[in-house]
Amino acid sequence: MIRRLTLLFAIGLLSTWSTEAFAKAPNVVFILTDNQGAWTLGCYGNPDIRTPHIDQLASDGIRFTRAMASNPVCSPTRATYLTGLIPSQHGVHSFLDPKFMMGPEAYNTLQEFTSLGEILQQQGYVCGLSGKWHLGANLTPSEGFTFWTTKPDGSTREFYDQTLIEHGETKVVAEYTTDYWTRRGVEFIKENREQPFFLFLAYNGPYSLGNLMLNRAKNRHADYYEGHTFTSFPVDTMHPWQHANKQFHNKQVAMERVAAETSGVDDGVGEIMKTLDELNLREDTLVVYAADQGWMGGQNGMWGMGDHFRPTGAHNLMMQVPLIFSQPGVIPKDSTCDALVSNYDFLPSVLNYLGMSDHMPREPKSPGRDFSAALLGKSLRWNNTVYYEMETCRALLTDDWKYVARFPEGPYELYDMHSDPHERVNLYGQPNMEEQAAALHNQLGAFFDEYANAEYDIWKGGRSKARRHTP
DSSP states (O other), rough: OOOOOOHHHHHHSSSSSSGGSSSSSSEEEEEESSEEEEEEGGGTTTTSOOOOOHHHHHHTTTEEEEEEOOOHHHHHHHHHHSOOHHHHOOOOSSSOOOOGGGSSSOOTTTTOOOHHHHHHHHHTTTEEEEEEEOOSOSSSSOOOEEEEEEEEOOOOOOOSSEEEEEEEEEEEEEEEEHHHHHHHHHHHHHHTTTSEEEEEEEEEEOOOOSSGGGOOOTTHHHHHHHTOOOOSSSOOOOOOBBBGGGGTOOHHHHHHHHHHHHHHHHHHHHEEEEEEHHHGGGGEEEEEEESSSSSSEEGGOEOOOOBBBBBBOOOGGEEEOOOEETTTTTTTTTTTEEEEEEEGGGGOOOHHHOOGGGGGGOOOOOOOOOOHHTTTOOOOOOOOOEEEETEEEEEEESSSEEEEEETTTTOEEETTTTOOOOOOOOOOOSTTTTHHHHHHHHHHHHHHHHHOOOOOGGGGTTOSSSSOOOO
């Protein structure tokens, strides 16, 4: 049983929570979804999509209202969550081609780094992956994981009768894929209930892109959403930069599909939480819910993420992700944190929460900051600035401004986040904006000068481990 946080404050032994305060090291369940904007969840204000279990998880812990991904596609952001490094450090600038996941060219793109699973394994955890990997060498367990069931690729064509990987072999699984990941995650928890475990439950739902958006959902929520009026999906004139997803832009069937798959993921979260409760593990387990990157469903006439636009998009909703932490008795209930945080802050924060800050990798130097104080209900000393990049597009966001630069000659964007939080009026090049734009440009450059690895710094001739999408 976990000692209560109030006891820690009373005895004054620790300034932050650590594994010393647990009867055993806390389990970690990290639930990561695919292509999910925070705005699609009830706890983030969505009035249309049913997500009761995720909403309950938020009520039981802390919800970050301004969590951002540092890239708009899946492989780079997954690498960032696990390593605390940005694409210009880990080298994964875009989603990986299938050839790097299966076949003679397959390799683990994280092999030269120390990631979360490896750190926890070294600290006595058993680590399991159930879900999408998309970081290379998908057939072979890696990065500290011994339980390993995943997909042979990164994209999702459908959610039934899909080829998946079990025990190092591929096979077709007829089951609804979202339920499959949940079922295998539950099995992992039950098998390892007597020791500290780390479950990386990486759903490939709701996905929200590709031609499956033209197909009606088949899961248990499909009938409920059929014909539903979706006020949360703006129907607007298509943005001139829209490059992909045009075939289902503003389409009712696509809205219904997103909603049904989102609720399908929510069912899985409910099953995981039910399992933890039934095994009396809930208070001994840190549960985190997040998405790999944000997603847009009609706002500003945009549908999708950054790589679906030309030039590459960098709208905030392509970056904003849900981020929820819950552990009863430790993390205060019904809490929110309004700080601007990034997925590169995730690793140092989780490690410090677990009392493992000494195991945060020192090389390469992570730009990640530690927000674990907020998880304990404490005030956070924080610079509200986050950074973003996809290949030749880079951006920074502060409380006051959003600045986007594209190498080598633009186009550039500048938004006043107070008067224009939806980024509809580009102030770049407007009178009296030159000084502000120059200051933000210099700030952006200074960040990447400090952290980027020359080998992977595309702005300075570096390479990407993934196929390039912009020249």
